[in-house]
Amino acid sequence: GNSVTQMEGPVTLSEEAFLTINCTYTATGYPSLFWYVQYPGEGLQLLLKATKADDKGSNKGFEATYRKETTSFHLEKGSVQVSDSAVYFCALSDQGTNAGKSTFGDGTTLTVKP
């Protein structure tokens, strides 16, 4: 079956530090890959996505590149802000026979200190 593995958290960084959150996946078909962000007390918001190999998703300074050869979709940001403090979920959606259900990683809690 499908699975998503994220680096364990929590991650604590100082403002303007470089962020990497690792994500690797296992899928039977050709998945689309997503990063979602969950701010405290809120729901899930799509941060960025990539639908095929070598695609780069980007939004709000965050980037992730779909690497089929390493089955990875690592999230990066060059300079984090306090407002980026949240839980980040890597997810995949595989067309297969799964009617598009999403499989999520465990989530990584990011805390950015001023």
Next chain:
Amino acid sequence: EPEVTQTPSHQVTQMGQEVILRCVPISNHLYFYWYRQILGQKVEFLVSFYNNEISEKSEIFDDQFSVERPDGSNFTLKIRSTKLEDSAMYFCASSVSGGVNEQFFGPGTRLTVL
């Protein structure tokens, strides 16, 4: 911008009681989903729904759960006899089509079973 809405935002119930969680998906979307997030844990798929029937369900979605689209706008999740372990955040999501397309998530309903 269209969004998925969910009501109520917080539901408290006694063990053994029935609850209905309501969702209004984005109007032109055809696929609907329920996910669950137990506090501090990953987001888990419950069920997907298309063309007025269940497309796929997880092992979590046992006989105490049911879904319905009673009219053209609402999508409901019913838990017939709640258990303590049903306490979680329940997210509704919708997408234009299944497969690898982006799912749009609602803000969630926090269910507390006492």
